[in-house]
Amino acid sequence: MKVALINHSDIDGGAARATYRIHHALRRHDVDSTMMVNSAAAGDWTVRGPTTKWEKVVVNVRRPLGGLLNKMLHTGNPVLHSPAIFSSRWPARLNALNADLLHIHWITGEMLSISDVGELKKPLVWTLHDMWAFCGAEHYTEDFRWREGYLPSNRPNYESGFDLNRWTWQRKRKNWKQPLHIVTPSRWLADCVRQSALMREWPVSVIPNAIDTDAWQPVDKTIARQMLHLPPAAPLLLFGAMGGAKDPRKGFDLLKSALDHLRGQMPGLELVVFGQLAPETSVDLGFPVHYAGHLHDDLSLRLLYAAADVMVVPSRQEAFGQTASEAHACGTPVIAFDTCGLPDIVTHKKTGWLAKVFDTEDLAGGIQWILSDDIRHSKLRANARADAVFKFSYRTVAEQYLTLYEKIIRS
Incomplete structure (x- = not known):
């Protein structure tokens, strides 16, 4: 079986490390797994990242450009917000890839846009590492617009300016017509998916993040x-x-x-x-x-x-x-x-x-x-x-x- 795992980075950040471990868990158990990233730091031949100077420039420019939109939102929620607005070449590359299945992970940071996700044609699994997929632009939140839908009437009082979260959530609802199979690493996050206005009808499974227990062992x-x-x-x-x-x-x-x-x-x-x-x-x-x-x-x-x-x-x-x-x-x-x-x-x-x-x-x-x-x-x-x-x-x-x-x- 040939599988492609897609994540913004290979080892930079918690989601990246979790994805990298799943990738190598699969390879160790006879799956032909390749990891596709925007930022490759591990020096691993099984990870494919940008190769030309131009590709690296484009990757480095896209993320801060996407972040400019965040300045229109004034919010008391300090977590990362990702509008995911710029279309990329990733859908064409991934659809043409010699792989039986695509497994997407943390694809924000302007790696894939919201519309890009809707253009993927191969069998698809999406493992969530935070709440972004069913929220607006925020990666975590303590309010419940994600349950009710992002309405003008339920905007929290700690936000003002352009309603980036509502706009982002509406674009997800417009572009993601077909339910994808969602995987979460915990029961709590799976329950959030089932309660969300966007994904409550989507199939969801719970599979924990992996760790190489042969290497991670007690030390005296x-x-x-x-x-x-x-x-x-x-x-x-x-x-x-x-x-x-x-x-x-x-x-x-x-x-x-x-x-x-x-x-x-x-x-x-x-x-x-x-x-x-x-x-x-x-x-x-x-x-x-x-x-x-x-x-x-x-x-x-x-x-x-x-x-x-x-x-x-x-x-x-x-x-x-x-x-x-x-x-x-x-x-x-x-x-x-x-x-x-x-x-x-x-x-x-x-x-x-x-x-x-x-x-x-x-x-x-x-x-x-x-x-x-x-x-x-x-x-x-x-x-x-x-x-x-x-x-x-x-x-x-x-x-x-x-x-x-x-x-x-x-x-």
Whole structure:
């Protein structure tokens, strides 16, 4: 079977890394998979990106030009907005490709326009990595226009100016006449698809993001801490996100509140933060903090997960929660809120702790519960690793996609 996976980048960003792993999971299980991207950074011969200087110039120009339209929208929602307005050569290339099936992923950043998606003719699967496909231009939102339809009457009061989200959503409704088969990495995102005004009649399957559990394995904690120059004996609580504490969706403020509940109750506890460098003005979290900066290679991330006693993922919104699955693969328990994609990864009191939604006192209680008993902690580590292999290994995920591909090609 020949399959083409289409994503804006191969390894730059969470969606790209998830797509790249699915691509190699398929290749390892006898699928002739090729990844088609606008930005190729891995140096992988199985990934096809722009080759000529002109193609690279066009890619670099399209994205900021599309972003100019965003300036007409005034919004309190700080997440990325993608109008996807410029048609490209991708539909002609992909329709002519020698492939049995096209598998699109994160195709915004002006890679494919909304009309481009409607012009794809081959059997098609679309894996979502955020909410953009059934929303307006926003990639995440806490309002519910996506359920009701983007009407003038339900525009949120934190928006003004040109209604970019309504205009984008109307273009999707106009151009996407035939339902596509949607895949989501979590039950929460699948439920959103089923509730959306745009896609509620579309078929949807849940297949988690993959991780190579043969490579992502536990590392001896003592060795990991020595290599990362972390304290050898202190209980270490790990937090990490792209941009660290800057993205409100990642919930660093909620973690800070939870740590306030623990002041004076957990002597020796120290925090490790990755995804950002140490800030110019230090934040008093009540405990010593080690900033690991931006880690771009899998080996450094593996060592960091293995060095930690527990990872906390206090996110408000996560389509999946890739850092949580990576931590589990390395045998590290995870503490998170019982919301969005994280319950698909963390099993309460088996592989970690699921706190009541945005209840920071309960989040603090989970930290205490995991770190207060060495025997319990050891069992959680073993369970986390076993769960990751069972649910997210390359074989598990590739087999689920193969079954779906065959079904779609037959139909």
